[in-house]
Amino acid sequence: MTTAHSGELEVYLRLLAGRRAGAGLLDIRFALHEGTMGRVFCSASRLRGAVEFIYGTGQRTDVYVGVLLRNRRSGGRDALERAHLLFVEIDAADAQAKLDLAPCPPSLVVASGTPGHLHAYWQLKAPASVPKLEQANQRLAAYLGGDLSSTDAARILRPPQTLNHKQWPPRTVRLLEHRPDARYVFDELTQLLPEPAAEPSPDRRRSPRREPVHRLDQQL
Numbered sequence: 001m002t003t004a005h006s007g008e009l010e011v012y013l014r015l016l017a018g019r020r021a022g023a024g025l026l027d028i029r030f031a032l033h034e035g036t037m038g039r040v041f042c043s044a045s046r047l048r049g050a051v052e053f054i055y056g057t058g059q060r061t062d063v064y065v066g067v068l069l070r071n072r073r074s075g076g077r078d079a080l081e082r083a084h085l086l087f088v089e090i091d092a093a094d095a096q097a098k099l100d101l102a103p104c105p106p107s108l109v110v111a112s113g114t115p116g117h118l119h120a121y122w123q124l125k126a127p128a129s130v131p132k133l134e135q136a137n138q139r140l141a142a143y144l145g146g147d148l149s150s151t152d153a154a155r156i157l158r159p160p161q162t163l164n165h166k167q168w169p170p171r172t173v174r175l176l177e178h179r180p181d182a183r184y185v186f187d188e189l190t191q192l193l194p195e196p197a198a199e200p201s202p203d204r205r206r207s208p209r210r211e212p213v214h215r216l217d218q219q220l
Contacts (some may be wrong), residue, residue: 007091008160008161008174008175009051009054009055009059009159009160009161009162010047010051011108011145011175011178012110012159012160012175013026013044013047013050013054013065013159014047014106015085015107015108015121015123016044016065016066016067016068016069016085017044017045017047017069018044018069018084018085019084021096022044022045023043023045023071024042024043024044024069024070024071025041025042025044025069025070025071025072025073026041026042026043026044026050026065026066026069026157027039027041027065027066027070027075027079028040028041028042028050028053028054028063028064028065029063029064029065029066029068029075029156030057030058030061030062030063030064031061031063031165032061036101037096039075039122040053041070041073044069046201054161054162055162056213057160057162058159058161058162058163058173059162059163061165062158062160062162062163062164062165062166063155063158063162064157064158064159065157065158065159066154066155066156067085067087067121067155067156067157068080068083068085068133068152068153068154068155070099075154075156076154077130077152077153077154079154080130080153080154081130082127082128082129082130083124083127083129083130083133083153084123084124084127084128085107085121085122085124085126085133086103086121086124086128086133086136086137086140086189086190087119087120087121087137087140087149087157088120088137088140088141088144088146088147088150088151089112089117089118089119089141089146089147089155089157090117090118090119090120090144090145090146090147091116091117091146091147091200092116092117092134092145093115093116094116095116095117095118096118098144098145098146099118099120099144101143101144102120102140102143102144103143103148103189103192103193104122104182104184104189105179105181105182106120106121106122106176106179106181106182107121107122107123107178107179107180108120108121108175108176108178108179109175109176109177109178110157110158110159110160110173110175111172111173111174111176112157112158112164112173112175113158113163113164113166113167113170113171113172113173114164114166114167114171118176119157119158122182122184122189123182123183123184124184124185124189125183125184125185125186126185126186126188128186130153130186131209132186133153134151134152134153136169136189136190137151137152137153137191138151139190139193139194139195140190140193142193142194143193150156156171159173160173160174160175161164161173161174161175
């Protein structure tokens, strides 16, 4: 296991971009005012610009990044094709103990800046369809005591080396674990997990990730 103490944001974005970033876009959002959010899209093959923008913006306000690459300048599920990552969000004081129960070690773990809150990601050797991803995320969340409302494919999460401004004083979002060689076959990773529960209704999906997006779209 390698713990990153520098370049955490770039390590994270490279995981999201995958080995064949191609024309995929990172969906970057940031809090503005009165519940609105700004958004920029950045080519996953040009990560340096994304690193600079996210790091700079994340010192002033809350920043989130779409876990899955978008295939066009849109943040919804219809802008997603296939996924090379499974993920879970665990919001509990014993999040690490829960995560230790995972059938396979995660490829990357992020502490979101709120005490006890972790995000974990598992790289796949071959991409999965969006429906398969969401079912697997539901099963991971159910098995590990994760947030069942944070399993949708269009989810946005906090990247490392930004600040969580919902805490006072603001807390740094940190990359805790990185296993670059931890890549899994989808069926082998999910075969020991329980069957997915029914998808949560829209009113159970949490803010701020569903807040209105201010029309400040641009591309880095």
